[in-house]
Structure formats: structure tokens, C-alpha cells
Amino acid sequence: MSKAKVATIWLDGCSGCHMSFLDIDERLLELAQHIDLVYSPLVDAKVFPDMVDVALVEGAVASEEDLAKILKVREHSKILVAFGDCAVTANVSGMRNPVGKEACLQHAYVDLATFNPGPPTSVVPKLLDKVRPVHEVVKVDVYVPGCPPSADAIFAVVSELLAGRIPDAAGLTRFGA
Amino acid sequence: MPPLVGVAPGVVTLKINGVDCSARDDQTVLEVAREQNIHIPTLCHLEGLESVGGCRLCLVEIQGMRGLVAACVTKVTEGMEVQTSTPQIEAYRKMIVQMLFTERNHVCSVCVSNGHCELQDLAVEMGITHVEIPYLFPKCELDASHPRFVLDHNRCVLCQRCVRVCDEIEGAHVWDNQGRGIHCRVVTGLDEPWITSDTCTSCGKCVHVCPTGALFEKGRSAGEMAKKAPQLPYLQNIRKGAARG
Ligand code: SF4
Ligand code: SF4
Ligand code: SF4
Ligand code: FES
Numbered sequence: 001m002s003k004a005k006v007a008t009i010w011l012d013g014c015s016g017c018h019m020s021f022l023d024i025d026e027r028l029l030e031l032a033q034h035i036d037l038v039y040s041p042l043v044d045a046k047v048f049p050d051m052v053d054v055a056l057v058e059g060a061v062a063s064e065e066d067l068a069k070i071l072k073v074r075e076h077s078k079i080l081v082a083f084g085d086c087a088v089t090a091n092v093s094g095m096r097n098p099v100g101k102e103a104c105l106q107h108a109y110v111d112l113a114t115f116n117p118g119p120p121t122s123v124v125p126k127l128l129d130k131v132r133p134v135h136e137v138v139k140v141d142v143y144v145p146g147c148p149p150s151a152d153a154i155f156a157v158v159s160e161l162l163a164g165r166i167p168d169a170a171g172l173t174r175f176g177a
Numbered sequence: 178m179p180p181l182v183g184v185a186p187g188v189v190t191l192k193i194n195g196v197d198c199s200a201r202d203d204q205t206v207l208e209v210a211r212e213q214n215i216h217i218p219t220l221c222h223l224e225g226l227e228s229v230g231g232c233r234l235c236l237v238e239i240q241g242m243r244g245l246v247a248a249c250v251t252k253v254t255e256g257m258e259v260q261t262s263t264p265q266i267e268a269y270r271k272m273i274v275q276m277l278f279t280e281r282n283h284v285c286s287v288c289v290s291n292g293h294c295e296l297q298d299l300a301v302e303m304g305i306t307h308v309e310i311p312y313l314f315p316k317c318e319l320d321a322s323h324p325r326f327v328l329d330h331n332r333c334v335l336c337q338r339c340v341r342v343c344d345e346i347e348g349a350h351v352w353d354n355q356g357r358g359i360h361c362r363v364v365t366g367l368d369e370p371w372i373t374s375d376t377c378t379s380c381g382k383c384v385h386v387c388p389t390g391a392l393f394e395k396g397r398s399a400g401e402m403a404k405k406a407p408q409l410p411y412l413q414n415i416r417k418g419a420a421r422g
Binding site: 140145 | 292
């Protein structure tokens with residue numbers, strides 16, 4: 001049997017969901033027999049492959065870079081999983097929404113700056129006006145809430161996907177889990 | 178002459194989900210369903226407080242009635258036939274819970290009530306893993322002027338339990354609702370900081386009946402605010418007794 005091509009990406013999140021993935025511990029060996037991890041912060045590949053079977057997306061869509069990434073990932077993935085609360089609800093990443101982008105930049109880069117006050121103009125991607133959960137930007141096939149989702153929930157969801165089924169994470173995890 | 182046979186006065190028979198039940202005619206559909214161990218989800222209802230029928234989660238279908246009705250404020254009548262769960266009811270309930278999530282800012286992972294929250298529990302019960310309605314991300318205030326308690330509008334679901342417990346049980350009537358629809362807010366006094374209330378006794382009842390992280394004790398961090406619902410039916414009876422003299 002050929003291995004499933006799996007990608008994981010990381011938008012505006014804290015990497016906690018990826019850490020929880022690693023917490024699957026020795027079961028990772030079991031998964032590794034069925035998975036080819038083709039693109040991920042955990043591997044070296046620099047270019048998103050032409051088509052992957054499953055993409056796990058951690059984080060909300062908060063910057064122009066996130067937006068470009070998620071559009072690309074959607075186009076090149078058969079099944080897109082919103083992985084963790086930031087992807088599913090915007091969560092902590094979205095806490096800037098009620099106060100607004102400008103007020104946030106002003107506070108972080110001007111009010112609290114000791115030198116060179118002012119928001120960055122290069123290198124750092126430009127923020128979008130609003131942070132959005134992934135499904136408000138592209139179609140999502142599977143939702144796995146949790147901050148982070150537990151290793152058991154992730155293992156159950158990924159196992160179902162590898163078995164060719166679309167899992168329902170209800171009952172396995174919840175907002176804030 | 179009283180009828181020789183028949184149903185005793187004040188007693189009705191009805192069907193809930195096809196199950197025959199008998200009940201007093203002053204009972205609500207919700208009360209009778211609970212006696213029969215038939216589950217109807219609720220949020221604004223709390224035993225020991227007057228029901229207001231605000232959240233609409235307890236919607237049920239009653240044969241012959243137009244539209245769905247709130248079980249917590251609908252009295253049983255003779256021959257009533259109630260359905261507590263249909264695909265339409267389930268869809269409406271899911272929609273209501275999702276709207277509650279989008280109307281304010283619910284960031285469960287950092288909320289004082291994470292893991293002890295009735296809104297969260299409802300999402301779990303209904304299998305809600307994401308919210309299909311766009312999030313509004315409104316700007317909401319927080320009142321931390323009280324020495325012991327905090328009101329955080331980001332988490333309020335407008336159930337009015339705080340309003341009712343303070344008025345009906347504590348007799349202090351610190352709380353009210355202000356504004357309509359999406360602009361509705363619970364307020365202390367005449368929309369003044371909580372600390373300026375002359376009537377608040379700092380009893381904490383509002384905090385402990387609040388189903389979410391909207392009211393909490395100072396010093397509680399994420400997930401630390403488990404509520405201890407006061408014995409409201411007991412307190413309610415004491416107040417009724419006191420009123421009778
Ligand atoms: S009040 Fe409940 S649903 Fe809202 S953020 Fe807190 S735990 Fe989550
Ligand atoms: S602490 Fe007691 S008196 Fe004060 S507002 Fe809350 S319920 Fe009312
Ligand atoms: S503060 Fe709490 S008890 Fe009061 S209306 Fe809001 S959610 Fe209900
Ligand atoms: S519980 Fe009946 S309307 Fe809220």
C-alpha cells in the first residue's frame with residue numbers, strides 16, 4: 001500500500017498543536033508506516049507539493065503571508081483539517097480583533113518601544129485587518145478543536161483519515177480542551 | 178354536583194415523546210419532562226428562579242400549536258402532545274448555541290470558566306466542533322471595580338440569571354438589562370461601575386449562578402472558576418415563607 005502524503009502547516013498559532021502531535025509518542029512509529037510527511041515545520045521541504053492527501057493546518061489566518069499560504073494549501077490538498085482552536089475559532093490569535101489592527105500595532109511597536117518606534121515595514125508579513133478562522137477563508141473538511149487538541153484526539157482523527165474515513169471530532173475534543 | 182368519576186382537579190395527562198405522563202396543571206413542560214428523565218437542554222432556566230424564556234434552547238414542539246415554544250415557560254395542559262427532539266428543533270438549538278459563540282468573544286483556552294462552563298457543555302452536547310456563522314468579534318467592556326468580583330461582557334450570554342437571583346433571592350436588585358438585540362448588556366445600577374452600587378451586599382450569588390465566565394471571582398486564572406450554585410429552591414422557599422410572615 002502506498003503511503004498517504006501528509007502535510008502540516010502553521011499559520012498564526014503557537015506551535016502547541018504541533019507539539020501535541022508529537023505527544024502521540026510511540027504511536028508515531030505506527031503512523032510513520034502509513035504516512036509520508038512531505039511538508040511540515042518538522043521536516044526540511046521548502047516547497048508545498050503538488051497534491052497531498054491530508055493537510056493539518058494549525059493557526060488562524062492573520063497576515064498576508066498566512067492568506068497566501070492557506071490558499072495554496074487548499075488548492076493542493078485533498079483533505080484540509082482545521083487543527084486546533086486557532087484554526088477553528090481564531091482563539092487567542094483573534095483576540096486582537098475587537099481592538100483593531102492599528103491599535104494593536106500602535107501599542108506593540110510605538111507605546112512599548114524603547115527605540116525605533118513604529119510598526120515594521122519589511123521582512124515581517126503585513127497583518128490582515130481581521131484574524132479569521134480557516135473556514136471563513138477556505139473550505140475546511142475536518143475540524144479538530146482544542147488548545148491544543150489532546151494527543152489521543154489527534155491520533156484518533158489521523159487514524160480515521162488514514163483508514164479513508166472523514167472523522168467527526170465531536171466527543172473527542174472541544175473548544176478550549 | 179361534582180363529577181363522580183374523572184380526573185382529580187388540577188391534574189392533567191399528556192404525552193411527551195409518546196410517553197404518557199400525569200402532572201399538576203401548574204407545572205411546566207420542562208418540569209414534567211425532567212420528572213420523566215426526558216432531557217431538554219436549557220441555559221437561562223435555573224431551578225429556584227422565575228423562568229423568563231430568554232435563551233430558547235428548551236424549544237419543543239406541541240401538537241396543534243403554531244411554531245415552537247419554550248418548555249421552561251409553557252404550562253402543561255390536558256391532552257398535550259409534546260416532542261422534545263426533532264431534526265428542526267435540533268437544528269435550531271445548534272444555531273442558537275453557535276450564535277451565542279459569535280455574538281461575544283469566547284476564547285475558551287484562556288477563560289476562567291474553561292472546563293466548567295454551561296455554554297461549552299452545550300457545544301459538546303450538540304456535537305458542535307466549529308461555528309458556521311461568521312464571528313462578530315465585538316468590542317466588549319470589563320468591569321473590575323468590585324473588590325471581589327469581575328464582570329466580563331466578552332463571555333456574557335444574556336441569560337439574566339444574575340439579574341433574577343439578585344432581585345428574587347438576595348433582594349438587592351443590583352442588575353438590569355440595558356439596550357436591545359445585539360447591543361443588550363447587563364448593567365449594575367444605572368449602568369454605573371459595580372463598586373458604586375449602594376445595594377450590592379457582595380453575596381456572590383450572581384457570580385455563582387452565572388453559567389459562563391462572564392462573572393467570576395478575582396484571583397481566578399484560566400479554568401479555575403468552578404461555580405457553586407447556591408441552593409436556590411431552598412432559598413426561594415425561605416423567602417416565600419418570610420413574605421407570608
Ligand atoms: S464562557 Fe464558556 S464558552 Fe465562553 S470562553 Fe469561557 S469557557 Fe468558553
Ligand atoms: S453580589 Fe449579591 S447583591 Fe451584589 S450584585 Fe451579586 S447577587 Fe447582587
Ligand atoms: S453575566 Fe452571567 S448570569 Fe448575567 S446575564 Fe451574563 S451570562 Fe447570564
Ligand atoms: S431555558 Fe427555556 S428559554 Fe432558556
